[in-house]
Amino acid sequence: MxxxxxxxxxxxxxxxxxxxxxxxxxxxxxxxxxxxxxxxxxxxxxxxxxxxxxxxxxxxxxxxxxxxxxxxxxxxxxxxxxxxxxxxxxxxxxxxxDSGHIQESDAQYLNYKSLRSFLRQLEQNNVKQKVSNRERNTIKKMLKKNAYELNHDAIHKLQKEHKLNIITPLYTMSEARQSLGFxxxxxxxxxxxxxxxxxxxxxxxxxxxxxxxxxxxxxxxxxxxxxxxxxxxxxxxxxxxxxxxxxxxxxxxxxxxxxxxxxxxxxxHEPVEDLGASLKKVLNATFERGGSVIIPSFAFGRTQELIYILHELYDKAEVPRRPIYVDSPLASNITKVFGEHPETYDKETHEVFLEKGKNPFHFDKIKFVQTVEESMQLTKDTSSHVVISASGMCEAGRILHHLRYKIHNAKNTILLVGYMAENTLGRRIQDLGLKSIEAGNNGEAPEIKILGKTYPLRAKVEKIGGFSxxxxxxxxxxxxxxxxxxxxxxxxxxxxxxxxxxxxxxxxxxxxxxxxxxxxxxxxx
Missing domain, CATH: 3.60.15.10 (Ribonuclease Z/Hydroxyacylglutathione hydrolase-like)
Known part of the structure; x- marks a missing residue:
């Protein structure tokens, strides 16, 4: 044995x-x-x-x-x-x-980026063999169906025509669905x-x-x-x-x-009882600057805990009641699963919420974002708000787009509430961000690469370890x-x-x- x-x-x-x-x-x-x-x-x-x-x-x-x-x-x-x-x-x-969807989406996006880069290189080098200017413009239009949706069939066809490397997902949504039967x-x-x-x-x-x-x-x-x-x-x-x-x-x-x-x-870790106080401090400081708080968070567990504590802070009027967006369809679905298993809750949750007829995970200032269109509109929202989005280590998902739009603005805060494994984007933001704060934010902002493009890390990086x-x-x-x-x-x-x-x-x-x-x-x- x-x-x-x-x-x-x-x-x-x-x-x-x-x-x-x-x-x-x-x-x-x-x-x-x-x-x-x-x-x-x-x-x-x-x-x-x-x-x-x-x-x-x-x-x-x-x-x-x-x-x-x-x-x-x-x-x-x-x-x-x-x-x-x-x-x-x-x-x-x-x-x-969701994992199958991420595998597919990441592969499709990387294929799009690879093809677009190839076409731009053709333009820069003024290479006109096989592809004319008119054809290039036509090809570009073919890459997207609209502002939010890639034309995957056209991208795949062009990659094959130009003999480009095609990235394949680890597994598909269909294969993930099949596994559920086991x-x-x-x-x-x-x-x-x-x-x-x-x-x-x-x-x-x-x-x-x-x-x-x-x-x-x-x-x-x-x-x-x-x-x-x-x-x-x-x-x-x-x-x-x-x-x-x-x-x-x-x-x-x-x-x-x-x-x-x-x-x-x-x-x-920080004491559990300090979590609300630590979160309150970060929220108030960021809102005073007119910024937003971006929280990379695991859709399962961490997001529900954040919602719970935010609910308490808002009920007690300890922070300004700015909008809270949970931008993760998975987090929305997992929150439903939490609601279906009250037998797993501790005594405090029953006393603070359930016995008073309240749902710990729903209140008037929280909105669960569903569509890609809603998510993209939210990335461009410059008013103060809170965004909780996956993935928790910033390796995939909608959080990457919120970071792209918010990481360069010193008014904003990137709040890290969990473990960041080595070699993840989350760990790089943590190490560079906290190091920059220790140095007094002097000199040039450190640079972070997100989805193939480099951005200056000017947003304040905070970490609350007790949320782990x-x-x-x-x-x-x-x-x-x-x-x-x-x-x-x-x-x-x-x-x-x-x-x-x-x-x-x-x-x-x-x-x-x-x-x-x-x-x-x-x-x-």
Missing amino acids: NVTFYGAAGEVTGSMHLLDTGTDRILFDCGMFQGRRKESKEKNKTFPINRSKITNMILSHAHIDHSGRIPMLTGDGFAGRVITTRPTKDALNYMLL IDGYPFHYPITIGKDTTVKFYVAGHILGSAFSIVTIKRNNKTTRILYTGDVGRFGKPILKDPTLIFDEEDRDIDLFITESTYGDRE AHGDKHELEKIITGSNLRIKKIGIVHGEEAQSAAFAKRLQQKGYDTFIPKPGDKISL
């Missing part, structure tokens, strides 16, 4: 680990790598495991860095089931389709058979709606082996959701291998030392090298046996 670590080993994204019981092969998560476009594309398109040999898959939660390659798993030989919680299954109905949702605290004498039971992880600690129990020859996979660990005392589990059922307490994330293995859905080093440790679990060995994954190493050392000092696997490493049980 062994576990092999394939993704989020020595890094943060692309979670994927394989349990081989000798009879069955159980996959923990099937996440997408996020980071440098070329590097991520190479990692994502290569599936490291023979899919037809996988018995079943366990999914910890619906974030794309844990679920995003499910359509690749189910599309080639996989005959098993994807086992997860009911809220996660409901969220995946939107998350995976997913089953189950309640927490309920043992589910996933292989021969092998079960999984879910416990609340508190990271996002439906996120779960997965305890796999294997019984062989009168011997029982248990593996606990945390997925991502949530915070304690955050609004909306119940805290991570500390008290596990008696029969599940003895853990042979505990596989834990370590995103913030050497960091401390990941537990910090104390909260990660609390699951281990503050729960009723008895743990033999700990595998530390899902963290940058320094974070994982610091967390491993911290646990070793407390007497725990730890190891940090690299991609491809295997541990026997």
Whole structure:
């Protein structure tokens, strides 16, 4: 019996680990790598495991860095089931389709940019072979159907005619839709058979709606082996959701291998109670300058938490009641899923909103933007407002266009409310923006490349760490030392090298046996 670590080993994204019981092969998560476009594309398109040999898959939660390659798993030989919680299954109905849409849209936009650049180069070089000026103008008009819609058929045809490289999506919406038929949702605290004498039971992880600690129990020859996979660990005392589990059922307490994330293995978050005050400070300062607040945010979890806290601030009249736009169709749909699962809410949410007949996620100043036309009009709106848009690490989606239009204006604020992985656009904005502030904003503005074009970063960059859905080093440790679990060995994954190493050392000092696997490493049980 062994576990092999394939993704989020020595890094943060692309979670994927394989349990081989000798009879069955159980996959923990099937996440997408996020980071440098070329590097991520190479990692994502290569599936490291023979899919037809996988018995079943366990999914910890619906974030794309844990679920995003499910359509690749189910599309080639996989005959098993994807086992997860009911809220996660409901969220995946939107998350995976949105991911497929992003894959298609990004590929189409990059193909458009490549073709347009090629045509401009022809003009600059005054090359008239095969393509006349009139033909060039005709071709340009063919690239778009209107101001907001590309002519994909014409672009594809011209790329083939001129033998240009055609970028293809990792998977399509159709393939994502097909994968949904493989997913089953189950309640927490309920043992589910996933292989021969092998079960999984879910416990609340508190990271996002439906996120779960997965305890796999294997019984062989009168011997029982248990593996606990945390997925991502949530915070304690955050609004909306119940805290991570500390008290596990008696029969599940003895853990042979505990596989834990370590995103913030050497960091401390701001106290949860300071989140509203921190957000209030940023909003008031920006509105006083006449600017807008642009918040890159994960559509699932972070957006709903922001809406919740903004709702409280607006109800208490602690900030000017400027319009709030949630510019992400996915976030709108996920907010509906939140509304369908009040059984996951904590006591405070019931007392503050539900018992007073209020919906935590809807109030008069909030608008959910749906169409591309509405989104493009919003990017050009110069009045003060708040925009919450995906993706959270600024790697794709509508947030890129809001940044294009707002990043050069010193009145505006780019508010970062979550973890930015290395080599993402969000991390670059964070590093350059905060460095510029530390230097007193003297000298030329740093430059940021967005969708192939360079912009000066003049907007103020702020970061509120307390919004993170990941537990910090104390909260990660609390699951281990503050729960009723008895743990033999700990595998530390899902963290940058320094974070994982610091967390491993911290646990070793407390007497725990730890190891940090690299991609491809295997541990026997």
